[in-house]
Structure formats: structure tokens, C-alpha cells
Amino acid sequence: MDRLTLDAPRRTADGYLAVRARAARTGVYQYTGREVDPDNKHGLRDQAVVNVLRDEATVFDERAARSFIGKPITDDHPHERVTSANWRDHARGTIMGAMRDGEYLAFDLLLMDQATIDKVNAGKRELSNGYAAALEFGDFKSADGTACQARQARITDGNHVALVKYGRAGGDCAIKDGFAQCDALPSTILDSLKETTEMPKIVLVDGLSVDVSNADTAEATIKALVGARDAATAKVNDLQNQVATLTTEGATKDAQIATLEQQVKDAAPTPAQLRDAAKAYAQVCDKAKALGVQFAEDADSDAIMKAVVDAKMGDAAKDWSADQIAASFAVLSKDAKPADPLRETFRDGIRQPVNGAKAVDAQRRRWLADKATSFRTNAA
Structure with a gap:
């Protein structure tokens, strides 16, 4: 049993x-x-x-x-x-x-x-x-x-x-x-x-006749036939897997390209966002200057705020995160009033600014932009 x-x-x-x-x-x-x-x-x-x-x-x-x-x-x-x-x-x-x-x-x-x-x-x-x-x-x-x-x-x-x-x-x-x-x-x-x-003299293996009168010869023949069949089957399966892999990779790449294109489209700033960003950057620059802190002409808002906090807080702020620096800058510059370039010119006369001609031109453009904004607000 x-x-x-x-x-x-x-x-x-x-x-x-x-x-x-x-x-x-x-x-x-x-x-x-x-x-x-x-x-x-x-x-x-x-x-x-x-x-x-x-x-x-x-x-x-x-x-x-x-x-x-x-x-x-x-x-x-x-x-x-x-x-x-x-x-x-x-x-x-x-x-x-x-x-x-x-x-x-x-x-x-x-x-x-x-x-x-x-x-x-x-x-x-x-x-x-x-x-x-x-x-x-x-x-x-x-x-x-x-x-x-x-x-x-x-x-x-x-x-x-x-x-x-x-x-x-x-x-x-x-x-x-x-x-x-x-x-x-x-x-x-x-x-x-x-x-x-009695055993039959001929048997069929995958459609092919094999003489089994001699056991050793029959076993070797059958093993060879089965091995060849298995090798061919494995090769076909491998090719099918390669085709499936390439098809999947192609579809994946198409999806990635479409996603990146959409992300680029979604990330593009609007004119209003550009104006707001420029205004915010100008305010950070003015407050830093009002606090007497020097910074590089090509510095961004984060670098300018860090320069102010480092100058005012010293080593206490050396390990602060970006959010902590922004919060500290807001407190430090809360009462800082941006300088009036025209009034300083009347008072002190024309003089070369510390950052050179480019800084003067940038400062003049910000002043004109502020005045234009003020004029439109009053007119309304």
C-alpha cells in the first residue's frame, strides 16, 4: 500500500x-x-x-x-x-x-x-x-x-x-x-x-522513432533528444522574456518622459509669480542693507538671510536649518526700514557704492519699481 x-x-x-x-x-x-x-x-x-x-x-x-x-x-x-x-x-x-x-x-x-x-x-x-x-x-x-x-x-x-x-x-x-x-x-x-x-522495439520521443532494442543506445538517444528539446525550449523562453522586458522598458520610458514633461509644465512660474519673487528678493536685500550687512551681488534670498543671521547671531546660528534662519531673519529685520536712495543722494551727494556700478544700477531699478507701484496704488 x-x-x-x-x-x-x-x-x-x-x-x-x-x-x-x-x-x-x-x-x-x-x-x-x-x-x-x-x-x-x-x-x-x-x-x-x-x-x-x-x-x-x-x-x-x-x-x-x-x-x-x-x-x-x-x-x-x-x-x-x-x-x-x-x-x-x-x-x-x-x-x-x-x-x-x-x-x-x-x-x-x-x-x-x-x-x-x-x-x-x-x-x-x-x-x-x-x-x-x-x-x-x-x-x-x-x-x-x-x-x-x-x-x-x-x-x-x-x-x-x-x-x-x-x-x-x-x-x-x-x-x-x-x-x-x-x-x-x-x-x-x-x-x-x-x-x-517483450518490450516494443520502437518508441516515439517528441515525434521521433527510437530503437530501444539496445537499452544503453536507447537511453543515450532519448537523453540527447530530450536535451535538445529542452535547450530549444529554454532558448525560446529566454527570447520571449527579452521581448517582454524590452516592451516593458519602452513603456516605462514613455511614461517617464510624459511625467517629466508634465512636471516641467506644472513647474513653470507665471508672470505674477515672477513679479512676486522679484519683489520679495528686493525686500530681503533692502532689509539686509538696512541692517548694515554686506553680501555678494549674485547671492539668493537664502544666502542673504543667512549672512544677516550669521552677522547678528554668530556661532549660535551655525547649525540652524533654513527654516530657523528664515524665522530669525524675520525677527531681526522686523523693524529695519529700507534706505531711500534719493534722500541719501540729496544728503550725502553722489558717491560710488560699495558694490560698484552694478549695485547702483540694481538699486536704481528697485527704487523706480517701488515708485511705480506706489503711483499705481495711489491712482487707483
Whole structure:
């Protein structure tokens, strides 16, 4: 009785559930003493656990594996052997193929009963093989050194595979996504119903014929074909990924350009904003000059305010943020009155300003602008 967990099944056009699943493994299986020695002929009947060894020769025996093909899938183990007389009562699907998968024996399964498929979808997903087997009793050891009291010498007849809640082989018998398929050829089913155990001489691999008369040659040929197919598939997938990446990058760049253009448009100042900024800058300059603080001709508002605060506050302001400097400047310049250039000229006469001719011209322009603003305000 072996276990596997179904994962990623495939539904056919008719609604059937097709899946390839690992159904048995090599190694140690645990049974109760009553299961393996009900008559206590070997003194094991009263033991709670008896280790039974299943080696490669038993699990992958060709006749034993093929004996399962074409046999029914049942919902739980029936209390009787499945035969033509009771097949209609127990069958929920069919075993379509058998193959080795590493250290596992895998079956291609086709579940055809909707109620059973619904149970699978609801979580009843483990499998247990029903078969007859010949046991040898004695002292055996598994590959990992586990002591076993019996060994399955051979499986004499595969009868069914049961869908169960819990099986016996353990959690390692789990379906892999890449093997969730059922692709056994009908000829394989027909061959399994014959008495002969001869292998077919020719098989198809991706549409190509491979002579399997010589096992080594067939294995090498199949590996080469599968490797070439996988390499081509990987290359196609890589190219598709590159196309998708380039398409995504192009769309991203278009979005970035559109966003930057909109940001530039939104950030462009209006004429009114430019006039307000110029007026505010002139006021900062006038207040700094009223407080007797010198600054560079190309200094902006923040630099001028910092120069004033540094001059008045000294080291106390050396670590202040821009907001703190602005607040301090507002307090320091609250009562500072901008100088009247015309009145200073009448009082002191024409003299070269500290910052040179450019500063004089800039000061004259600000004065004229202030007078023009005052005139328009009074006229209104």
C-alpha cells in the first residue's frame, strides 16, 4: 500500500482528471505484525511494527509494474478483489501507464468519475496500491542500514490503485508539477493485457522513432533528444522574456518622459509669480542693507538671510536649518526700514557704492519699481 500526493492535475476536454503520480518507492515500509504474519508462523504477529524491505528488483520489476496498467482506480480500498464481476461497483478511473521516475514507480492515472474528482479537489489526494506480494522472512538491511524482518520478494499481481486519505509510503511520494500529465500510448495498454513481457522495439520521443532494442543506445538517444528539446525550449523562453522586458522598458520610458514633461509644465512660474519673487528678493536685500550687512551681488534670498543671521547671531546660528534662519531673519529685520536712495543722494551727494556700478544700477531699478507701484496704488 503506497502513497503519493496529487498536485497540479490536468483536466481533459471531457472533464476527466489526468495526472502522472509517483505511486511507490524503494526502501522500508512499516506494517503491523498481524498484516504480515497473521498466523504467527514467524513470531511477528504481536509486534506493533514490522519493517518490510522493498528493493529495486521488486519495485521496478517489469512484469509487476505492467500488471497495474489498465486496472481500475478506486475510492478507498474495496473489501474484495476487483474483478469483471464487480468492476462497475468499484472503478472510478483507469491506470493508463507505468514508468520509473528515479527511485519511484509512477503511474499515469485517468480519473473519470466526477464525484471522485470532487473529492480530490476537496483534499483527498493520496494513493494506495492494491496488489498481491510474496514475502521472505529473515534478517535484511536497507540501503541506509535499517533492519528489516521481511522483504517483498515479488509483486505477483497489481489489482487497483485506491484514492485514500492516508497511504503508507510517506510524504516523499509527492507529485511534481512538471509531471502532472497522462500521456501513455494506447498500445502500451494493449501490450500489458498480453501474456508476453517483450518490450516494443520502437518508441516515439517528441515525434521521433527510437530503437530501444539496445537499452544503453536507447537511453543515450532519448537523453540527447530530450536535451535538445529542452535547450530549444529554454532558448525560446529566454527570447520571449527579452521581448517582454524590452516592451516593458519602452513603456516605462514613455511614461517617464510624459511625467517629466508634465512636471516641467506644472513647474513653470507665471508672470505674477515672477513679479512676486522679484519683489520679495528686493525686500530681503533692502532689509539686509538696512541692517548694515554686506553680501555678494549674485547671492539668493537664502544666502542673504543667512549672512544677516550669521552677522547678528554668530556661532549660535551655525547649525540652524533654513527654516530657523528664515524665522530669525524675520525677527531681526522686523523693524529695519529700507534706505531711500534719493534722500541719501540729496544728503550725502553722489558717491560710488560699495558694490560698484552694478549695485547702483540694481538699486536704481528697485527704487523706480517701488515708485511705480506706489503711483499705481495711489491712482487707483
